[in-house]
Amino acid sequence: MTAIGRRYNASFQQTMLRIKDPKVSVPFYERHFGMKLVHRYDFPQWKFSLYFLERPRDAAAAALPSPGTKASEAYLWSMTGTTLELTHNHGSEEDDSFSVWSGNCGSDLPAESPLFRAGVVRGFGHIAFNVEDVYAMSAALEAAGVAFQKRPDEGRMKGLAFCLDPDGYWIELVKREEGSQPRAWPAASRAASLHDAEP
Amino acid sequence: MTAIGRRYNASFQQTMLRIKDPKVSVPFYERHFGMKLVHRYDFPQWKFSLYFLERPRDAAAAALPSPGTKASEAYLWSMTGTTLELTHNHGSEEDDSFSVWSGNCGSDLPAESPLFRAGVVRGFGHIAFNVEDVYAMSAALEAAGVAFQKRPDEGRMKGLAFCLDPDGYWIELVKREEGSQPRAWPAASRAASLHDAEP
Numbered sequence: 001m002t003a004i005g006r007r008y009n010a011s012f013q014q015t016m017l018r019i020k021d022p023k024v025s026v027p028f029y030e031r032h033f034g035m036k037l038v039h040r041y042d043f044p045q046w047k048f049s050l051y052f053l054e055r056p057r058d059a060a061a062a063a064l065p066s067p068g069t070k071a072s073e074a075y076l077w078s079m080t081g082t083t084l085e086l087t088h089n090h091g092s093e094e095d096d097s098f099s100v101w102s103g104n105c106g107s108d109l110p111a112e113s114p115l116f117r118a119g120v121v122r123g124f125g126h127i128a129f130n131v132e133d134v135y136a137m138s139a140a141l142e143a144a145g146v147a148f149q150k151r152p153d154e155g156r157m158k159g160l161a162f163c164l165d166p167d168g169y170w171i172e173l174v175k176r177e178e179g180s181q182p183r184a185w186p187a188a189s190r191a192a193s194l195h196d197a198e199p
Numbered sequence: 200m201t202a203i204g205r206r207y208n209a210s211f212q213q214t215m216l217r218i219k220d221p222k223v224s225v226p227f228y229e230r231h232f233g234m235k236l237v238h239r240y241d242f243p244q245w246k247f248s249l250y251f252l253e254r255p256r257d258a259a260a261a262a263l264p265s266p267g268t269k270a271s272e273a274y275l276w277s278m279t280g281t282t283l284e285l286t287h288n289h290g291s292e293e294d295d296s297f298s299v300w301s302g303n304c305g306s307d308l309p310a311e312s313p314l315f316r317a318g319v320v321r322g323f324g325h326i327a328f329n330v331e332d333v334y335a336m337s338a339a340l341e342a343a344g345v346a347f348q349k350r351p352d353e354g355r356m357k358g359l360a361f362c363l364d365p366d367g368y369w370i371e372l373v374k375r376e377e378g379s380q381p382r383a384w385p386a387a388s389r390a391a392s393l394h395d396a397e398p
Contacts, residue, residue, distance in 0.1 A: 005233030008336040012254045015214040016324035034204030055211045077329060078376035082281035101322035123300035124323035125215035130276060137207040177277035
């Protein structure tokens with residue numbers, strides 16, 4: 001018998017995080033992590049909107065359809081890549097009491113841990129990005145006002161960093177394998193991307 | 200000034216979930232969602248292990264290096280795709296009180312919601328897979344003993360389903376765009392995958 005996932009050709013398409021304000025979070029991921037809004041849905045009758053961000057191959061990015069169109073919807077549900085889906089429940093952007101749970105505090109930690117918290121357990125931990133230089137990128141992010149949970153030289157695992165997104169979700173930065181570049185990412189377009197204008 | 204994400208060539212590489220037992224969760228994602236273990240780390244000194252799963256292109260899957268080798272580590276940190284990272288804190292598999300937090304219960308929901316829970320707020324929601332037939336795959340998963348949060352015809356959004364992984368994380372099933380197939384996924388290898396033996 002064929003395994004179910006292969007029989008129905010399953011592919012990992014999204015990770016969903018609830019956010020407070022898309023006007024803050026979408027530019028954050030576009031500017032700081034090279035992502036691009038590839039589609040959005042608005043459900044005013046249910047008071048929520050969904051924003052899908054991908055890190056497209058540089059050569060493909062310019063050819064992506066405009067978000068919110070039939071073409072971008074078709075792209076979203078036929079892509080091979082994995083998106084970050086940001087869910088905005090309308091009104092949270094004006095709710096001073098709104099917060100999200102990062103997943104990293106809980107009673108399953110030792111009581112002396114600064115992340116110990118009674119009454120909850122941990123679960124989801126973080127998303128991560130491969131980057132060319134964790135130290136330089138961390139310094140650039142911090143200079144741009146991004147908060148850090150762990151700088152590259154802090155903690156027991158040197159060279160890894162965790163910064164915080166606008167809602168406090170943890171984002172890990174891991175060095176891309178030395179000398180490599182993403183497979184199927186043409187050298188020419190990658191080199192060009194280093195000199196692209198800011199989006 | 201070039202945006203930081205492009206300057207350091209950031210690419211979305213992982214989503215991390217804590218799990219109770221890798222002997223349960225790794226086969227679950229391999230069998231039911233077409234994923235493959237591409238690398239693992241063991242840190243006995245810190246009592247945790249990490250399992251990285253990818254949905255490789257079918258033609259590439261056979262050529263992947265053995266997990267836990269230098270070659271698989273190099274692959275992991277140079278890949279273009281996005282992995283699911285499963286974190287196992289040693290001992291949880293024998294801890295009857297262990298549980299994880301799915302991210303979908305909280306006091307930010309209306310008090311009459313079955314998912315309302317005082318004292319916590321929501322955050323991470325789910326991961327999702329594109330599949331060829333949500334109804335047929337849901338039926339096959341349910342027949343294989345997988346629990347469902349929402350079957351395709353339940354709730355207000357017909358055609359979408361949410362099943363639960365072994366720890367209770369929500370996994371959404373979304374239909375792949377009609378007539379499409381993952382881009383850059385050769386038709387020949389995709390057709391072959393429909394007749395592959397179970398891994």
